[in-house]
Amino acid sequence: MNFPKELKYTRTHEWVRFTDEKTAYIGITDFAQDQLGDLVFVNLPSEGDALTAGEAFADVESVKAVSDVNSPVTGTVAKVNEELADAPEKMNETPYEAWFVMAEDISGAEDLMDAEAYEEFVKTEGAS
Amino acid sequence: MKLIFERSVDGRGTDYIPEPDVKMTAPDFKPRERKLNLPRLSEVQVDRHYTELARETRGVNGGFYPLGSCTMKYNPAVAEDLAALPGFAGVHPLQEDESVRGCLEVMRTTEKCLAEITGMDAVTLQPAAGAHGEFTGLMLIKAWHVSRGETGRRKILVPDSAHGTNPASAAMAGFEVVNIPSDEKGCVDLRALRAAAGDDIAGLMLTNPNTVGLFDRNIAEITRIVHEAGGLCYYDGANLNAVMGIVRPGDMGFDVVHVNLHKTFATPHGGGGPGSGPVGCKKFLAPFLPGWRVNEKDGALVREEAKERVGDVRSFGGNFLVVVKALAYILSIGREGVPATAANAVLNANYLMHLLKGAYPMAYDAVCMHEFVMTLEKLKEETGVSALDIAKSLIDYGIHPPTMYFPLIVHEALMAEPTETETKETLEEAARAFLKALEDARREPEKAHLAPLTTRIRRPDEVKAARKPVIRYDFGA
Numbered sequence: 243m244n245f246p247k248e249l250k251y252t253r254t255h256e257w258v259r260f261t262d263e264k265t266a267y268i269g270i271t272d273f274a275q276d277q278l279g280d281l282v283f284v285n286l287p288s289e290g291d292a293l294t295a296g297e298a299f300a301d302v303e304s305v306k307a308v309s310d311v312n313s314p315v316t317g318t319v320a321k322v323n324e325e326l327a328d329a330p331e332k333m334n335e336t337p338y339e340a341w342f343v344m345a346e347d348i349s350g351a352e353d354l355m356d357a358e359a360y361e362e363f364v365k366t367e368g369a370s
Numbered sequence: 371m372k373l374i375f376e377r378s379v380d381g382r383g384t385d386y387i388p389e390p391d392v393k394m395t396a397p398d399f400k401p402r403e404r405k406l407n408l409p410r411l412s413e414v415q416v417d418r419h420y421t422e423l424a425r426e427t428r429g430v431n432g433g434f435y436p437l438g439s440c441t442m443k444y445n446p447a448v449a450e451d452l453a454a455l456p457g458f459a460g461v462h463p464l465q466e467d468e469s470v471r472g473c474l475e476v477m478r479t480t481e482k483c484l485a486e487i488t489g490m491d492a493v494t495l496q497p498a499a500g501a502h503g504e505f506t507g508l509m510l511i512k513a514w515h516v517s518r519g520e521t522g523r524r525k526i527l528v529p530d531s532a533h534g535t536n537p538a539s540a541a542m543a544g545f546e547v548v549n550i551p552s553d554e555k556g557c558v559d560l561r562a563l564r565a566a567a568g569d570d571i572a573g574l575m576l577t578n579p580n581t582v583g584l585f586d587r588n589i590a591e592i593t594r595i596v597h598e599a600g601g602l603c604y605y606d607g608a609n610l611n612a613v614m615g616i617v618r619p620g621d622m623g624f625d626v627v628h629v630n631l632h633k634t635f636a637t638p639h640g641g642g643g644p645g646s647g648p649v650g651c652k653k654f655l656a657p658f659l660p661g662w663r664v665n666e667k668d669g670a671l672v673r674e675e676a677k678e679r680v681g682d683v684r685s686f687g688g689n690f691l692v693v694v695k696a697l698a699y700i701l702s703i704g705r706e707g708v709p710a711t712a713a714n715a716v717l718n719a720n721y722l723m724h725l726l727k728g729a730y731p732m733a734y735d736a737v738c739m740h741e742f743v744m745t746l747e748k749l750k751e752e753t754g755v756s757a758l759d760i761a762k763s764l765i766d767y768g769i770h771p772p773t774m775y776f777p778l779i780v781h782e783a784l785m786a787e788p789t790e791t792e793t794k795e796t797l798e799e800a801a802r803a804f805l806k807a808l809e810d811a812r813r814e815p816e817k818a819h820l821a822p823l824t825t826r827i828r829r830p831d832e833v834k835a836a837r838k839p840v841i842r843y844d845f846g847a
Contacts, residue, residue, distance in 0.1 A: 282836035305832040306775040308534070330837065 243364070244272045246338055250351070251360035252314045254296075257338060264348050265320070267341040270302065270311060273364050275337045279304045281330045286342060291319045293343075295350035300342050302333065311342065316350035319343045371426070371826070374419050375843045378409035386413065407845050426826065428770050429640070434792060434800045436722075438741045438773035438785030439533065439581055441611045441633035442640070448702060449636065449695035458694050463686035467672045474671040477687060478664045480697045481648075487700075487708060488607070488627045489620020490650030496661040496688040500608060503628025503647030504539035504575070506660060509680040510626055510651055511573045511602045512543060513658040517678070523572040523601070529558050531582055531777045533608055536575045545572060552779060556582040556734045558592055567599035577606040578622065579613065579739035581777040581785075583719065593623025602626065602655075610634045611789070612716055612740035615709030626651045635696035646692040661687065714790035715740040718797060722788050725801035729808050733780040741787035743780050749808075750782050753815045757782040760807055762829055765822035767803035 245251075250258040255274035260266040275281065283303035293299050298310035299319075321344035326332060332340040355363060411419070429435070435442040453459065461470050481493040497503040508526065515523045526540040529550045537547040548566050553559040557580065567574075574596045579585045586592065593603045605619035605627035611634045619627045631646040632639040639645070651659065657678040665674045687693075703711060716739050723732065723742040733743040746757045761771035761784060772786040788797055811818035822828060 280833040282833060303836075305836055307778055 245357040245361045247357045249357060250354035252312065252354060253363065254312045256312060256314045258314045258354060265346045266315065266348055267344050268314060269341045270333060270337060272337045275334045278302065278309060279306055281333045284326050284330050286322050286327060287319050289319055289322055293317045293319060293345055314354055315345055315348045317345040317348040320346040371422060373843060374409045377411055377415060377419065380410055382410040382412060384413040433768055433770065434796055435770040436772045436786040436788050437770060438787045439608055440639065441787060441789055443636055443789040444791040445636050445638050446699060449698035452698045453691045453694040458691060471671050474664045476694055476697055478671060480693050483700045484629055484648055485650055487614050488629060488650045489618030490627060491653040492656035492659060493648050493650040494659040494661060495648045495693050496684050497628065497647040497649055498684050498689055499645035500628060500630045500647045501535040501539055502683060503649045504535055504606065505542055506649045506683050507604050507626040507628055508539055508543035510655045510658045513680050514655055515572055522570055525571045527566055527571060527574040529576060531580050531779055532575065532577060533581060533606060536606060540575065556584050557586040557588065560588055560591065563592060563595055567595050569600055571599055571601040573602040573604055575604040575606060577609050579609045582734055582743050583738040583741040584734060584736060585739055589622045608633065609740060612712055614712045616712050626655060631692055631696040636699040637692045637695040644689045644692060646689045711790050718788045718790055718792055722786060722797050722801060726804055729805050733783065741785060744784045745780050746782040746784065753812055755811045755815045755818045757784050759818040759821060760784065760811060763807040763811060763818055763821040764803060766824045767807055769800055769803050
């Protein structure tokens with residue numbers, strides 16, 4: 243299981259890669275894709291959509307189930323990775339490159355975990 | 371095996387119906403621009419093709435079919451006989467009332483029976499499936515709030531153990547879905563429910579017994595909390611088979627319910643059914659019921675539409691012949707048979723759970739209702755064999771796999787519902803197969819990943835099928 247040091251994480255297994263204080267890429271973690279299994283479909287938001295920290299902004303479908311993807315931050319969708327829709331396997335193969343959206347005007351990022359804390363979280367409660 | 375299109379040869383065909391001896395006329399029409407591409411086969415070829423397909427399918431008539439939460443019970447043949455009577459099978463919904471009074475009486479009697487079983491005051495037979503019934507029920511809830519000027523009630527509370535159709539139906543009906551977590555016993559977390567039950571809720575959707583096979587003992591308190599917040603309570607009847615004739619949703623405090631005739635009331639299920647998901651409600655919601663209702667007027671049954679109705683959710687009276695079969699079932703098992711059915715469904719589930727519980731860890735260690743959930747999380751950790759592998763292996767042991775990876779709150783879940791129509795011997799035989807499959811998988815995990823080994827196409831590539839589905843035949847140039 244991979245937990246890149248430069249990323250921030252949520253309790254619902256999303257990662258955030260800040261490019262500056264107000265802008266960041268968002269995706270799902272290695273642990274998330276491993277738990278979900280082979281992903282076959284992703285439902286993405288549109289550019290300009292509002293993001294609210296802790297609320298669903300996308301969903302992913304595996305052969306087992308559909309799961310919400312929560313936004314780690316509050317902000318606005320600046321860019322959408324449309325490529326994911328045609329190649330959902332990227333979320334399994336390279337979860338930390340398969341970003342869903344780029345968010346801007348970010349706030350509410352205070353509660354995110356660093357890699358060490360997230361790894362610990364996955365170990366203790368992530369499996370439940 | 372070949373597709374029917376691959377068996378087609380131009381110019382072939384058998385026509386046992388003679389040419390008509392009257393002159394054929396047709397209105398002016400433009401011929402099709404492209405060939406219709408209907409397969410050309412002789413009748414015997416068609417017959418053999420579909421017989422072969424039928425042999426490749428698995429049904430309740432082929433063996434034990436413990437698909438959890440689907441209530442795959444046996445469908446009695448007598449119901450098929452009755453539904454085939456010309457007075458039912460040969461009528462048209464646009465016929466005048468006086469020429470279809472028998473059909474109207476079937477509908478009214480079925481409505482009465484379902485109202486009695488669910489503790490409701492009125493029933494519509496129009497919805498064609500369970501999720502369709504959920505949507506209809508939510509439309510009633512919405513119409514009622516709106517009729518009282520309460521337009522701010524936009525939230526529907528749904529427990530996290532709910533069938534996926536519940537939040538989906540609520541979203542379809544325009545509501546915002548609020549998830550209510552389960553407590554450690556697998557039932558609704560009352561504290562979370564109280565916190566969520568504000569003056570912006572339209573209602574709650576609940577299955578009881580729930581999807582982990584447990585009867586929520588707090589049900590009276592749950593419906594009271596929702597009512598005090600001004601919301602209504604919707605009962606998802608998917609699991610009614612566990613309690614019918616013993617406890618009624620209406621008495622638990624529910625205002626609207628749907629029942630699945632294709633589950634609880636023994637009409638065909640799967641392969642397109644077709645299904646039927648009647649919706650029952652308390653008196654104050656009855657004016658909003660969709661479609662026409664069968665009423666008595668001057669001693670005769672007539673169809674009438676209420677002006678407050680939410681509209682039609684399907685054409686005419688729904689899947690009428692399914693209703694005929696369900697009524698045949700209800701009347702054949704009778705007043706005593708309804709609760710006896712539920713009791714035997716619960717007994718069978720507990721017996722099978724008891725036979726398996728030493729080897730298969732149960733998600734909740736409690737007496738179950740009509741179904742139970744096993745968790746293979748440990749097996750996966752120890753051997754790499756997943757719930758999917760075990761499910762697929764069971765096919766090699768002659769059993770249709772149970773429901774897997776549901777409910778979502780249980781990891782590596784297998785959910786079995788044997789139903790009341792299976793004998794003690796069948797359950798014991800099934801338990802032996804379950805135990806053997808597990809034993810073999812522990813010994814040869816690699817083999818389990820390949821299961822099933824005895825079917826024609828082995829294990830389908832579900833991921834490829836979902837990512838790159840081929841759903842039409844390519845005729846070429």
